[in-house]
Amino acid sequence: MHPISRRQLLRATAGAGALALPGLGAPPATAGTLPPHRWIGAGPPTPVYDPSTRERRRYLNDHTLLRAGGRWHLFGIVGDSAPPGRSPDSAKEVSFAHASAPSPYGPWTGHADALTVDPGYHGEEHLWAPHVVEADGTYRMFYAAGGAEGAAINLATSTDLFTWTRIPSGPLFRGRAARDPMVLRVGAEWVMYYTEVSASDGRHLVCTRRSDDLLHWSEPGTAYADATTEATGVSVTESPFVVERDGWYYLFIGPRNGYDGTDVLASLDPFRFTLDGWAGHVPGHAVEAVTDGQDWYASAAGWFGKGLSMAPLEWRDTPPRWQSPDNPVVSLDVDGRLNVFALDADDRSVLRRVQLDPEDGTWSEWERFGGPAGAVPTLGRDADGRLEVFSLAPGGVNLHHRVQRPDGGWYDWEEFGGPAAAAPAVARDADGRLEVFALSPDGAVVARRRQTAPGARGWDPWDAGFGGPAGAPPVVAANADGRLEVFSLAPGGAALTHRWQLAPGGAWSAWGAFGTAAAGAPRVTRDGGGRLTVAALAPSGVGSFHRRQSLPSGGWDAWQPLFGWSAAAPLLVPSADGRLEAFALAPGGERLDHRWQLAPGGSWDPGEEFGEPGVTLAATPSAAADATGRVHLFAVTTDGRIRTRAQERPSGGWQPWTAFGHRAVAPLRSGAPAS
Structure with a gap:
């Protein structure tokens, strides 16, 4: 033998x-x-x-x-x-x-x-x-x-x-x-x-x-x-x-x-x-x-x-909390300016930094935005462009919520309730209403809640029977026709599953199989052609794969390899011309790889190493496009510093890495338990 x-x-x-x-x-x-x-x-x-x-x-x-x-x-x-x-x-x-x-x-x-x-x-x-x-x-x-x-x-x-x-x-x-x-x-x-x-x-x-x-x-x-x-x-x-x-x-x-x-x-x-x-x-x-x-x-x-x-090994009375998918988290606000949120390294308070001018690349100083928090928050964006911030309370007691005003200011923090294993996944449905999907601390339940009307301060009651059990927080995205689709990891990483709306704003399908064994929560984004693409981590992290819709709001093509060794599901972000850019961090954080589609929905370039020599990253980077269409990348190092890199022009090459302020933030791993 x-x-x-x-x-x-x-x-x-x-x-x-x-x-x-x-x-x-x-x-x-x-x-x-x-x-x-x-x-x-x-x-x-x-x-x-x-x-x-x-x-x-x-x-x-x-x-x-x-x-x-x-x-x-x-x-x-x-x-x-x-x-x-x-x-x-x-x-x-x-x-x-x-x-x-x-x-x-x-x-x-x-x-x-x-x-x-x-x-x-x-x-x-x-x-x-x-x-x-x-x-x-x-x-x-x-x-x-x-x-x-x-x-x-x-x-x-x-x-x-x-x-x-x-x-x-x-x-x-x-x-x-x-x-x-x-x-x-x-x-x-x-x-x-x-x-x-x-x-x-x-x-x-x-x-x-x-x-x-x-x-x-x-x-x-x-x-x-x-x-x-x-x-x-x-x-x-x-x-x-x-x-x-x-x-x-x-x-x-x-x-x-x-x-x-x-x-x-x-x-x-x-x-x-x-x-x-x-x-x-x-x-x-x-x-x-x-x-x-x-x-x-x-x-x-x-x-x-x-x-x-x-x-230190912790014997706890409560389940561990999960880190948000992105660290830091970034999005455009109602004024069309990028907002970056992270957690302070010392007291876990929520920090915020705002882009002052997309053309010259200037930013505000870091400011305290609230907290402390149990994980990096997640963001939703209302139909009128206002940001909504969802935060996990310390100790995973419940969720907190803060909403941007039409004038760009912010309402006070408020209780949001719900299961609190992580900050929830957020997406906007066909009616323009935000919907959130939250995991219970023990992974037994995925609950759902949505706004009573587009941009409203009010929310419907929690639906605690939406799904579960799950082995990681769910992720969600909107199809081209506005139907939401939710993806979840089965306990122990045994499989990926998904559930989708049967009509825009309507009823939901039953949970169905979406893939075999996986190592963690997937990521999902919509490309410039309107098709969703899901990226997932193979068991043990030996590689990462992606799966794309055959047509907008339609069925799915077969899984295809994307990167080799990966620490988490790769980041996918669309460029201004609709091509996807993909980034994967290798285990250990010493190597960051980058690939990009040669045409929207087309084949992938073999890629390049994209990180900085001698810099070790704690998590897969986050990304968003600014008002000019240029994609900005933000990455947290293992010593709690944020590094950033932006496209020279929309869909173009990349400027060098630079420091993003001098404040130390919590170097939390993306998608992993936060405690």
Whole structure:
């Protein structure tokens, strides 16, 4: 049997498996005897250890952390980094890095590699996903290997964490794609979680095996079966890590919402997890959760990062909130001037900056516009051009709303109510009325609300039964005939769905399938020819695709590739001549790619790198055309600065990047949970 490599499983690109500290678990609890599960989020990540040297830029990937003898020890896949936006060759992951530190935040001291591939040991070809536990004074490192005889889970032991010896008997077991082992003590036995592919239907699985001695393991069981299959070529069931707290078990699994994302599923049964138990999201690849007995931490590492990062792990009473699709957000106002809104980096207040003269490019200073807010706001534009701002209240309590006056000033903020997982999606219908679509914090409901009349201050009651469940906030756009169309991500990224008005301003269709598995919320825009185009992120972020209407307000052409590795669904913006311009940020934020249609609705130019050397972006840029027809691009860097770039003329080339003010804004990832 030929081994299934990480390249094959993740379509020659995405990464896999992280492991973590063993936790002392307990037998499955009885439903009804425990309080509800906690919701999981994470604070801002901090880079804490980079294995690069002056001569070599190196990455860490799947890793494990444990505390021993008063120090923390890190073991992880290490390899040579690829150029920005490109993935390294996982077949060359042949050693495990080792470092130690007095605390998870360091300072970390690098040591000699802990283990190097040994082809003479039952045909090892790679070393993936180490996980270390201690029992009876001996440290045991479980890891994934492979060779001509198939994927294998191997074991090496140590008494000092520096010298490791493979067990003489060979692999503990083999499988079709067995990899990414993680071991947890549950009651009186050890349980190993690892990823696998079902022999019967090709579904991606998290499997379990049980042991009394950490050497002999039972036949496998299935703890989680994902909707994605081997046929998709991409697995989103990598890096399984399970922790027990207060009788609940939490499965961390990814890559979800792109390469740098991990979902958390909660269950009372450590041997059964489902998407119904979704309990939050942690930004980062190969996340593991560890505790020093007082505080909890979420560690992450991956191909596109700079070593190990650490963030405070949050056990919340409320679900995490989602970031708005754009950061910052920009639109024309009633006076035909661009308005840019962002969140202050210090207190999350809403900031606003206004274009003073489209011809000479002057702008106002930043001003406080309200807040603080739970996410960057979203914007609607009334039929008369007045802006309406929709903001998420701090803590996700509800939505807030502020409306521009006809004279260009603003009414006061007012409560808007509704489900508050994110600022809502907004579009104007055929009657000229704004309609908003909002996601509930737990993703169970998509609600809809519309103005009582075009430009009115009043709104109809919320329709809480419009849709759901959903795995991300919905997006909406108007067809050429005015009919609205809403697109949604199914829980766990299992599929894309959509729903549309059957007549302008009329009733709605049922939800229908729009695409297979996706990694996050899509984007939608209308081109100069009146046809909608949807852009979506492939599972794990290995690429992005687009789908265009066959004719305005009509059916849909097939999906087509648009970019390679992407951190989120690409931005699509029409130029003055109707051609779409597309922008995609690579995972890690070091590369921004740009493509454009050669004619409205036509083929695409191969594209170019569009970012700035040495500048790392936190999110996919936002864009809008000013009153002259020139498109302006706005991008937030990882240090909270906004950079901007504008077309030299409508539908023309581009001016250089420049700073957009000196105020630091919140560097939030587009479309990702904001907490």
